[in-house]
Amino acid sequence: MDTILAPMERPLCRLDLTPLPLEFYRRPVVQVARELLGRWLLRRTAQGLAGGRIVEVEAYLGPGDPASHSYRGRTRKNASMFSAGGRAYVYPIHSRWCFNVVTDTQRVPSAVLVRAIEPLLGLELMAYRRGTTQLLQLARGPARLCQALAIDRRLDGWNLASGRRLWIARGDDQVPAEEQIAITPRIGISQAREELLRFVHLGREAFLSGPRHLHRNRQ
DNA sequence: CTACCGATTGACT
DNA sequence: GTCAATCGGTAGA
Numbered sequence: 001m002d003t004i005l006a007p008m009e010r011p012l013c014r015l016d017l018t019p020l021p022l023e024f025y026r027r028p029v030v031q032v033a034r035e036l037l038g039r040w041l042l043r044r045t046a047q048g049l050a051g052g053r054i055v056e057v058e059a060y061l062g063p064g065d066p067a068s069h070s071y072r073g074r075t076r077k078n079a080s081m082f083s084a085g086g087r088a089y090v091y092p093i094h095s096r097w098c099f100n101v102v103t104d105t106q107r108v109p110s111a112v113l114v115r116a117i118e119p120l121l122g123l124e125l126m127a128y129r130r131g132t133t134q135l136l137q138l139a140r141g142p143a144r145l146c147q148a149l150a151i152d153r154r155l156d157g158w159n160l161a162s163g164r165r166l167w168i169a170r171g172d173d174q175v176p177a178e179e180q181i182a183i184t185p186r187i188g189i190s191q192a193r194e195e196l197l198r199f200v201h202l203g204r205e206a207f208l209s210g211p212r213h214l215h216r217n218r219q
Numbered sequence: 220c221t222a223c224c225g226a227t228t229g230a231c232t
Numbered sequence: 233g234t235c236a237a238t239c240g241g242t243a244g245a
Contacts, residue, residue, distance in 0.1 A: 058226070067226070077241055094227045095238045113226055143227050153240095188226050209227095221245080232234075 017042060019160065019167035025085030029103040029110035030197070032085070033059040036101065037201045038175030039168050041117050043149035050122025050149055052139060053171060055201040056115040056208050058186045060100070062108035066191035070109035080157045081109040088166060090156040096143035099151050101160065101168070115142045115187070115198075118207045120171075141209040176201045184214045 020039070025032055042051035060068040069078040069091065080089040080102055089100035089111050100111035119126055119138045126138045126148035139145035146152070151166065160167050184198045187210045196218075200208055205215045 060226075069226080072242095075242075091226085092240050093225055095240080096227055098226060100226090115226085141227070186226070190225085221243105223243085224241090225239105228237095230235085230237105 015172055016170040018169055019163040020169060022084075022086040022161045025101060025103050025160070026105060027085070027103065029059045029061060029108075029112060032101070032103045033057045033112045033197075034181060034199050035175075036112055036114070036168070037181060037199055038171070038173070040120070040171030041114060041145075041149070041166075041168055042121070043151065043166050044164065045150055047150075048122050048125050050125045052117035052120040053174065053201075053204070054114055054116075054168075055118050055204045056210075057199050058113040058115060059197040059199075060111050060113060061197075062104065062110040065195075067186065067189040067193075067195070068110070070111075074109070078109070081111050082106065083157065086159060086161050088151075088155050088158040088160060090146070090151060090153060090158075092153065093143070097146040097152050098142040099146050099149075099155075113142060114145065116140050116207050116209050117145050118204055119148070136206055140207055144209075176203070182215065182217045184216075184218065187214065 070081045085103040087102045104110045117139045139148045180202045186198045
């Protein structure tokens with residue numbers, strides 16, 4: 001008689017919150033962007049631990065991408081983009097903050113903008129910081145997630161492999177399969193609008209930013 | 220110093 | 233769907 005209970009391939013309750021190694025980030029930006037989907041972004045402050053699953057990202061390339069902050073060369077603001085992969089690049093826009101993951105080597109000033117996470121840890125803390133109790137409003141949009149996680153200029157250049165303050169981990173390993181990833185144009189830019197460099201985790205549409213027609217492939 | 224702009228958001232028609 | 237608040241960064245006088 002066959003076994004009635006198949007052994008679990010993965011314990012559902014196992015959480016891996018250890019930081020991804022620097023080697024993860026020191027690869028081509030598009031590959032890192034896709035593989036960031038499903039990973040957990042984590043933030044620890046004196047107030048507690050908060051974070052969630054990355055569900056929406058955009059790749060900003062090194063040379064040749066006019067929408068990338070590195071396109072016109074190095075300045076004080078974008079200096080973090082010119083460091084080796086594995087650091088944060090945090091920049092201000094319209095009195096708010098956006099968080100990027102620096103990728104590739106020092107020679108390739110590229111980064112992945114994290115546009116949305118599915119809130120999973122520290123919901124009360126994130127709700128307090130955001131000033132709303134609505135789950136779907138906590139971290140949908142690049143500036144909203146920074147507010148929810150208290151990310152600002154002090155974390156620009158932060159080493160994401162340190163495992164303190166701000167890092168990325170495997171979490172519960174619920175990474176999207178290939179067919180669960182939609183690839184669309186990037187949001188909010190005026191240059192290179194047609195490039196397909198935005199990656200979203202299908203099945204978690206409720207947590208995505210941007211118009212609904214960009215929650216599927218193409219436009 | 221001034222002028223202009225933006226990888227946004229929230230309020231509003 | 234439209235629109236403007238708001239301010240750090242940047243370029244230029």
